[in-house]
């Protein structure tokens with residue numbers, strides 16, 4: 310299985326795409342339109358443009374997710390993706 314990235318247009322295997330945590334009614338995963346590389350680039354760009362928003366969101370996130378952050382070292386990937394979701398929810 311592969312799909313074309315909406316940003317770079319390259320056909321890539323599905324493991325190069327992040328999937329959304331929400332699962333469709335038929336049990337399949339929803340994948341992001343952009344490949345992981347493009348998505349990361351977009352997120353980094355957004356961080357550069359919105360440093361204040363990022364700091365604020367991080368502070369709020371830390372207040373609301375103290376226990377999760379304690380487990381940061383155990384699974385930093387999960388926390389970071391949650392954090393990014395939290396930020397994008399505020400947009």
Ligand SMILES: [Zn+2]
Pocket residue numbers: 314315316317318319343344345346347
């Ligand atoms: Zn791409």
